[in-house]
Amino acid sequence: MITYVFPGQGAQKKGMGEGLFDEFRELTKQADEVLGYSIQELCLNDAGGNLHQTQFTQPALYTVNAMSYLKKIIDTGQRPDFVAGHSLGEYNALFAAGAFDFKTGLELVKKRGELMNRATDGGMAAVVGLTEEQIREVLHTKGLSGIDIANLNAPTQIVISGTKADIDQAQPVFESTKGVEMFVPLRTSGAFHSRYMQEAMREFENFLENFQFLDMKIPVISNVQARPYIASALSENLVRQITHPVKWTESIRYLMGKGQMAFEEIGVGKVLTGLIARIQAEAGPLIVTEEEVQSQPMERRAGTKVVTAMNTESESPKSSVAVLERDGLVPAEKKSLMAATLGDATFKQDYNLTYAYIAGAMYRGIASKEMVIRMGRAGMLGFFGTGGLGFSVIEAAITDIQKELNQGQAYGFNFLHLPSDPRKEEQLADLFIARQVKVIEASAFLSVTPALVKYRAKGLVQDENGLFSSTNKIIAKVSRPEVAEAFLSPAPERIVAKLLAEQSITEKEAQWLMKVPMADDLTVEADSGGHTDGGVAYALMPAMRKLRDEMMVKYRYPKRIRVGAAGGIGTPEAAAAAFIMGADYIVTGSINQCTLEAATSDAVKDLLQQINVQDTEYAPAGDMFEMGAKIQVLRRGVFFPARANKLYDLYRMHASLDDIDEKTKIQIQDKYFKKSFDQVLTEIKAYYTPEEWEHALNNPKQKMAMLFKWYFTYSSRLALQGSEESKVDYQIHCGPALGALNQELKGTTLENWRNRHVDEIALILLSGAAQCLKDRLNAILGADERRTDM
Template sequence: MITYVFPGQGSQSKGMGGTLFDEFKELTAEADVILGYSIKELCLEDVDLNLSQTQYTQPALYVVNALSYLKRIEETGIKPDFVAGHSLGEYNALFAAGAFDFATGLKLVQKRGELMSHATGSGMAAVIGLNEEQIADVLKQNNLQSIDIANYNSPTQIVISGLKTDIEHAQPIFEGIKDVKMFVTLKTSGAFHSRYMEGAKREFETFINSFEFFQLAIPVISNVHARPYKQSDIKQNIVEQITHPVKWTESIRYLMGLGEMEFKEIGSGKVLTGLVQRIKREAEPLVIKSAEKQVQNVLPSCLGSSEFKKDYNLTYAYVTGGMYRGVASKEIVVKMGKAGMLGFFGTGGLNLSQIEDAIQYIQKELLAGEAYGMNLLHNPNNPEMEEKTIDLYINYGVKNVEAAAFINVTPSLVKYRVKGLKKNEQGKVITSNKIIAKLSRPEVAQAFLSPAPAQILAKLVSENKITQEEADLSTQIPMADDICVEADSGGHTDGGVAYALTPAVIKLRDDMMEKYQYNKKVRIGAAGGIGTPQAAAAAFILGADFIVTGSINQCTVEAATSDAVKDLLQEMNVQDTEYAPAGDMFELGAKVQVLKKGLFFSARANKLFELYRQYNSLNEIDEKTKKQIQERYFKRSFEEVYNDVKAFYPAQEIEKAERNPKHKMALIFRWYFGYSSRLALSGSTESKVDFQIHCGPALGSFNQWVRGTTLENWQERHVDEIALKLMHETAELLDQRFNTFLSA
């Protein structure tokens, strides 16, 4: 595990930040506007010698630490497991964890530095050589109770705070003690982290009341408690920190007690690196016994497969699925990537230009190696479109694809999978393109757990679409890196039961791993019905390496559907869905799950399918039924619909329809599915009852879970905040359950 630590006041130096200000010009400009002066000039030149003054020091360190963190993420793509900061540095830890954005953190730090700089007549000193108990005894025996311990930097390096006269009086006393190696008066403007900061604390508490904080994406170790922050205590902790001692030694010991831990100092100087090394030499790891347990053992970042998170550069084993027609929008994908999770853009029903625009937007927004992916919905009626989409992904370097609704492996998928295959120095096959196959049938899982079919490989080689070397190497890897087991869900669904399906696919995975002796384990994820912590916890207990949500994400601000649809979804409950034919697989009888409450779409779509099964042409249908369909369902004649169909489908489809009346009827009926989707996406009032809204019961349970909270209104729902809340409360729930079992 890795912990990033951020230094505080005292680590500043002229020249800090270097080229970072030019590398992050937009943030540097934003800082200049907030502060009212050039942060670059202050840090690099310090002409007016302001860098040592608290009101300037704290914002300068915050900016340099923050830019250093962003640079580290950009270079390595690795997010830490934990973060901690010493005093001022704790704001950088909170920034790294996502509690607030860069600008908000800077405003907080600017105010903090300003208030703390007002303190006069007080100071600080470092005592080196004595431990905590010895210093407390010296203060008590010499009637120096007006002095507080401010920083527990290491077991034998402790900082005291008090009035300057008292600090001066204490110096000869401490220097006269045999074990004291050094007494150093610090160059600070006040007695930080002591009772003498009470005025600053009160003003700061008033100041931060107007601020709201986001869900923490990474555990932050508190200076006040030397334990991970609780979400509800962010404001209280940063207020209390002003007058409370910095428990740095205990914080590092706590992190050491969690297991093998590597510490990386981010920002200006190497002060904390030295302190961590000293603590490791002088103190034992702090292992919290369950009887004394103050924080949860199950952390949200620990749920799921660590290898899955590492492969995709994620903080959480959480994925948002690609909902059709871009409902899973580019904004959702970017939000998820920036929050340390993986989002897939929903490409089903979109043209190549729309897909390309989304790729360009996502790649422009995610420049620091954050994860993202593109959905590929199986298109049996138009394999050419499927291949063109794959070519687009390859050309743009899209590395993660969610393969959905496939019933077998297709040439386009094989082409994507094997492109760029090579061996590393150990002789293992390295993949360039990852596939997460979303499926609900064991026989489909078996196809994706097998190597690419030999006949497809041979054809692709003969067409010069892949090399022979790539084809040969592909025999050593499965078609998918990961399998997402999709139980009953919104959109395309087989109505599978998670409790039966997931264990069956896990067993199949294990058997296929044994059969083919793959070097890398195929991970199994879970989707369908996940809208509450209880459902997510059940998925992880079943053995899911990651979870995928869908329905709950389309009732968020970022989802690319209409406000009218979101208003309907916000009011649904678990029983308010129905199955209807899938428009893209109408003739096959495939099903989608849709919203039923207040809508006629599912009844009308099922009626059309029954007519298709019963009759061989439109002419065989009775006149009353034909009139009902044209006037109530379509709002136009069959002839008008067929004109639209001819403009949409390729010539060979229309030729087939002219020869085959049943196929013509199918194309006309399929028009209704596209029409109903467009109505919903636009929020058209033309015929609200015909809205086609793909949705599963998970959203109904989610609505019940958040009822009475700020998330009850969809306008307050943001996809990343929902994901973080779900993962955090899932971890808390599992922690409670495990402790209940242990107690019993």
């Protein structure tokens, strides 16, 4: 089943509805006549700056949402099983259900907006982190009796409403309350959905007496009751909605309780998509007996004339779904294309996922345990970023994640190649084996190593049919064909022999290793944040998929190795392009760094929130400095990439520090390091064995590399700590995908990173990708039909 949901006030943004006004000229004309001004001019240009004023906002959103719904029906022919709208959006839900025609709905919304705009000296604020019961307890114990709960948006995201003075008084109270993540005052003039809207409610009730309503063809979930509308109570619900809280959480839980339900946001923005993801992650379905729902059947309101059909003659012929279905223009397979159906079904089944979506690892735990847990609860896979962390920190993260995701939800840990420290790599593999970490992301590998082979061997099993597989799953992240070929092959014989001789694996495990590939799945990484080869997705994906097919034939693997796409995915269009190229799943990285769950400093997130697609640059990778490996980092607002590249150029051109001119050495110590070379050497000595230290001091080139690499560790630490005085030296791994996402979210509540959650961003990308694919298919089919007509 599918539910269409419609956003309310707060989703508006300049430019909304572009293309719709030309497509629905008759409705645009009707809107102009009802409103007395150009709806197209208001939405697209907002020259007078009126779009964020309630009396203009509500008609504008209603119009764009309504046109978006009609276009959706025209393009797909898919009518939803249920509809719901948040506050103002409920009028769009009723329009979609056939309760009234477009013009009637707009007249209602116009009046509602005017009445609500009269409310002054009111305020609203979002409280994030507390449940409804906890908020009520704070209001009661702190004497804040003048405040009402207005919007129950998610289990721990709730909006309160009251006089401006009361809201101002409440802010320090909530900010000092344990568990509160954020207290965000909203830009409203009135205390909407509260007792303070009584006058507006009474006037609106009188206004509604002049209207007749139609039969509802689709169940509409009421904001007031969080249950399906009853036709006889339609007017009453619209009146009560003005002063009563929006029960959005309960509405979504009710719909979740109806069975397997998909949600699709229609209209402006993706705010509701994010809220729904949060509800699904934090609350279970609400099972309601049919007796409760059916106790008052959807019947005609007493004394009200009910019209049984809309007059579609005056509207565009395209608005009739029946015509589209009759003529067979909507293929059945298109109707089921949605976020949960994208990607490979076996991939989702093997990893126990609802969505073919991975949040990739970011070093030093920036891809945090909170991120992994939230992804797992949302039916997605997240990888904890182990790079640069000690074993005690990694093991603590394993404990916490396994405690929270104990019902079979997916989670994984990054396994970063350490060419300079193979012993540490083997110790990490041993930790994962001992703690039964069943999924790892192998990244930055140039070839298969003994640590990887051992991890693979310890999970090998043979089923009753004699087929081999591994419970220790490896998803290899690759960007070069030769590395991909290594992971698509069985373990190298020389490494297997070495491990067998060391008794690290058994004879049976050695034999079984020859029957399976090193990786279960292959993530093809194009140009990305962090370590990158700067590959192009359009070239890499087809080549890697062809290589996969060839290796499947060569080794006669019985099970298909899935190929996923990573790098540059920050918008629905980019995600759609990945799936079109044959990706079985997608992986995101940079975009997750600018969410509440990312374990980096607020200062870093503030910088990242502002970037565009051109604000990144390549720099040397500190962990592979001598090899010349590259990372992609933030350029805007920092000097790190320029300074890091200069250090590498100096290393490349000189044999020792003594060869560098004195002026440059002073600049490095004073401006870059803010320490002398001797102070740096004293600081890093503890990280080397006596033998390594002696060897480095006797090798001038190695000593120079050792000193310069300290800057990379230092710059990462500054960023993670959010050091204000050293912001220019922040090293922030990031690709252009985040810049693209920032532009996608501009003008919405998610423009601010403090409103972004990793799973909600994922659903925005997936839902948008599904819509992009449907739109593109419709356009192609339309072009084919036009050519046929010619």
